[in-house]
Amino acid sequence: MATLHATTVQALQSNKLSLLTTWIESLEASGATRNVKEADLKQQANDFLNTLIAALEQGGSQNVNHENWAETRVLLEKLSHSRALVGQDSQQTASFIFALKGPLFALLQREYAEQPAQLAEQLWEISELLDALGMHTIRTFQKSRELVIKRQQEELLELSTPVVKLWDGVLALPMIGTLDSQRTQVVMESLLQRIVDTGAEIAIIDITGVPTVDTLVAQHLLKTVTAIRLMGADCIISGVRPQIAQTIVHLGLDLQGVVTKANLADALALSLKRLGVTVTKAV
Amino acid sequence: MTLASNGTHPVLIEQDVVLARQLVRKLAQDCGMRLIDLTKLVTAVSELARNTVVYGGGGYMDWEIVERDLRSGVRLTFRDEGPGIPDIKLAMTDGWTSGGGLGLGLTGAKRLVDEFELDTAPGQGTRVTITRWS
DSSP states (O other), X not given: OOOXXXXXXXXXXXXXXXXXXXXXXXXXXHTTTTTSOHHHHHHHHHHHHHHHHHHHHTOSOOXXXXXXXXXXXXXXXXXXXXXXXXXOOHHHHHHHHHTTHHHHHHHHHHHTTTOHHHHHHHHHHHHHHHHHHHHHHHHHHHHHHHHHHHHHHHHHHHHSOOOEEEETTEEEEEEESOOSXXXXXXXXXXXXXXXXXXXXXXXXXXXXXXXXXXHHHHHHHHHHHHHHHHTTOEEEEEOOOHHHHXXXXXXXXXXXXXXXXXXXXXHHHHHHHHHTOOOOOOO | OEEEEEEEEXXXXXXXXXXXXXXXHHXXXXXXXXXXXXXXXXXXXXXXXXXXXXXSSSEEEEEEEEEETTEXXXXXXXXXXXXXXXXXXXXXXXXXXXXXXXXXXXXXXXXXXXXXXXXXXXXXXXXXXXXXXX
């Protein structure tokens, strides 16, 4: 495998500033700088060129996994991580590297104007190198993105609905968000378990935070109500808003036999009544 | 009738059902639809999109904003290349299901919208077009 000539590296070194300027211009033209501060971009571009030249000057391997490239790799990893955080996509992140090709090729063309054979060879080499670095950026970008997604998923699980005790013998489950996922299953199971653990007589499922009640959600609810009854407890569904009520009617859902209330307070009042508890104002 | 804008949304996996609902909610809001009409439309979308995923093996939702007599509305077409529905009459019966649902999705969706059109044949896939005016 041919390597980059010292002339090439020399040319890079001596034309660094003009290279940097044209690179940043083409970056801005391609729109890859969205959400990135100009000062940050200049700093990153400058750092990248420095480590690139440093790695090239050490000569030896063109393999970006070689230890000569460690510094460049770390820089790119940091870069793609920060790009992922500001919400750039992989294309925009990768074009940070690929936008350097244009200015670099122009530079090499000037350097090797008299030696077409060498020009082709050097162009090929530098192109291979930049591709490898670009791929590395995309790989690490993808990894950072996956980390972001994983963190968000964990945060969502944190949100997963808790079963709260409203009164002795009264449990409430405030449901939030989309109910057609695995989440429903988990939440329902934990409610049933809490009924066993606490010996509660009444469970209130509050659906105020559920934007859409379709047949699947209704099916989940009905199954849970049945299960709760089989365990000897009663179930009240609260938080049935007017638009949800009308939609349920049009859907043709049969919720007869299920006690429903417009809000959680009404459901609690009913539960207390059933438990024979009266709430009075202190005189 | 003039066409204001339109697009296509993939409905391939269960998560797409949620995204389709969110998209339609936004479209209906842009149309100035009342909360009750919006909720009905979104619920119908939920049913049909899930049918597309579960029974149609995934497909697409074409959406367009339509206008007629100074009223605007949302028209949606759910299309899949699935097995189709062999017996439309049976499928449009309350409580009948070929899967494990309540059997109210298709008929319920029809009652929730102003216009409902079902175009299907065995082996030819299924197209359901619904319109809700604001």
